[in-house]
Amino acid sequence: MSDRIGELINSRIDAIKAGQSIYSVGKVTRVANYILEVAGLEDVFYFERVYIGNKGEGYVSHIGRSSVTVELVKRAASIYVGDEVTSSGKMFSAMASPDFVGHIVDIFGEDKLTGNKFRELAEIPAVSPNVPIMDRRTVKKPLYTGLCGIDLLYPIGKGQRQLIIGDKKTGKTQIGLDAIANQRGQGVICIYVALGKSKKTVKGVYNELLARGAMSYTVIMAAFQEDCAPMLYITPQVALSLALAYMQQKRDVLVIMDDLTQHANTYREISLLAGKAPGRDAYPPDIFYTHASMLELGCQHKNGGSITILPIVETRGGDITDYIATNIISITDGQIVTSSKSFEKGQKPAINFGLSVSRLGGQVQIPAMKALGTSIKRELLSYLETKEIFELANIDEMSAEMRDKLTRGKEMLERMKQYRFDPMTPDGMAERFGKFAEAPETPAPAESVK
């Protein structure tokens, strides 16, 4: 009997000794908020998942000659120097479930409203590789947002990346939510990625979407400000892995990223804390690549599925030419610029028609919408420019041609107004703007009088 107990004890001791081998176990030697330096862990590989007892988990972000750097994604309790770190032998990954639809979730597969884990969870890669260039197809199927200013003038196609950019409180998120709500019955899966938003805001978004029956095809993936920064950093990438999984099942997916300014700032924080050299505006030198590698996952796949991404960027003082903004503008296929001036004047959605761009244009519109859209866009832009120059001119002294241009422009702008969650169908738009279809003075070559 005692022999047997002795054997058991010995085998346990051996196991513990083996467990303490410097190869798979290490000790925390430095804690800088969520960045840990770990001695030991000689056998870990880059981006391996590691555990700090049951106090937290993270991934290996640097393997040095004598130590390893770990970035914490989850921290359940305070971590101290000397805490034990164990490796998992597996790549850091996220958890996903087909039951995510209809819920607010995080990358660990937890339902944030109930605090429970989903039952049917499968691992998905935290960071997905790029979609090969030869597997892509032309973006040409329309994805309707239900907003005239977008569907007619700056249309979005399935597989397009269209940035929504503007100051605080100009209705950026609302454009994204309108787009989600308008996908009802379209067979599109929507993923709303909330980055560093307050809990109140996320709950609000959930309630709005629920009330409009939009949660039945929507996943809200959230990382809150209180979560570790690396969690916030990696959440949009996980959301895209999830989108990719749906796309591989030939589904159309719409991803709203709210917002990437927050993401850039978080990544800057991590990078500076990790002691990396800062680049322009103290952002890490690979900030462009970080965003590009994510947004490049948006595409029309040759199998028929697609990922459409609407990232949101917040500007200050209406300046869309700062570093992060121009980076993302140069990645995306166009931008919807929202302006506080229009918003204050009641021109909602507050789209700045001069600065907004679609690089795909009519390629993603049905012919009727394209014809109507291009003629309205040309006339509207010309009106806005003329208005600016002739703001002070006396309207009565103008030529009839000019006067007509100004009245028509004004009416056109008026008809662009739409209340939140009040989508229009393409037919409705055609009706509303039908009278503008034939411009009286198209700048196209006029008939000769000779």
Added chain:
Amino acid sequence: MSNINETKIGKIISVSNLSVQVLLDRSEVSMRSCMCAYLNGKRVSFEVAGVNGGIAQAIPLSSVNGLKKGMDVFALPRGIEIEYSDNILGKVFNSYGELIDGGVIENPVTRNVYEKNLALSEIDIDGDVLWTGIKALDFFAPMQKGFKMGMLGGAGVGKTVLIKELINNVYRGWGSNSVFAGIGERSREGKELYDEMMEAGLMDKLAVVFGQMGESSMARSRAAYAGLTLAEFLRDERRQDVLLFIDNIYRFVQANSEISAEIGNMPIESGYSTTLLSDVSEVEERVNSTGQGSITSFQAVFIPADDITDMAVNTIMSHLDGQIVLSRKVAEKGIYPAVDVFSTTSKLLTIEGVGERHFRLAEKSVATLARYQELEEVVAVLGVDELSEEDMNIFYRARKLRNYFSQPFFVSEQFTGIEGQFVKIEDVLDDVEAILTGKYDSVDESHFLFVGKVPEVKQTAIF
């Protein structure tokens, strides 16, 4: 796992996102040679960026996820090579010279992508004028065979559309072969360009290299070298006048600064790599013409944060023979191509280069538009009626001129709904002269927007 004739030369001792350090068994590795490790049977390669004693600093060509300390490293002394032969036309390569369109190259010659430098005596700088059919370009920044023309612009002002229009206008009528290097730009655009060229049956004269923005820093940096190597093959061995389209050369610099920071070099202003000047010159000096063949290149240059004084942009500019600057202010007004005529120039815009009439008209146009800018402020405050008669003429003629330099592009018919126009330089000169001398004073300015040459129009009064 490894190839039998690969020799083991060391072990990995450190890994981070863009750098791998290797403890060498012996120190016989040279800069820019390659090394590799095997991860579950898959080769992961790195390029040597420096050797310090027994430790080599290397840059991985792809993701380092999964690499660990202690892994065996093997030598690939030949570095990044590209295979080529007459078969390259119609093919698509990645940055490391591998075909990604499922094709094969028969009887290839292999060459390292770095080894090429022209001696001063080999370089030929004479060439014929090359008309692009784009009014603003031909008029303000005429192009010459063998030139390096930059298309500079901030995000979303139309660089790529301009490049595509140039491919359409110049490449179609071009007798010899061309190379397109897609560096750090959108995969979607790259693939659409390829599809359009295939559909139009135009791929037979074109070789394409893609190292797009979703790929690693190293892939984006090396795409420039792969593209150059192909262009040089056509120039030197096929003795052709090659067109080289690069979209976008700024991304090459950007990728290098990502690498530089990660391997611990001190950054210079705005975080650019320490070797910015030499990196750019290494690439740009290879874009040259010899007596046997020429490389004429159109290069898109991204302007980060709309800052034209940016160090990288200026470094690239100093290598260019001409530049077309696209401005957000013009784009905002709905005028495309959004050319900023004040900073758009070409070495060819001289009386010797384009003739006296063209030169004088260009000068006069710029002066008129410059005065317009001043008047615009006056008008915004006081209204048009307060201008003197002379200024009023300038004001209205300048607006017509500005509108006139917009142009419907063949490649952007889906945005404008108007058919593209190729405009002959003679027509441009006639039209500009007519606008400046007041022949069209009674024609409404809207008739000049998005047209080719000025159409016959109704003479209507505007005020």
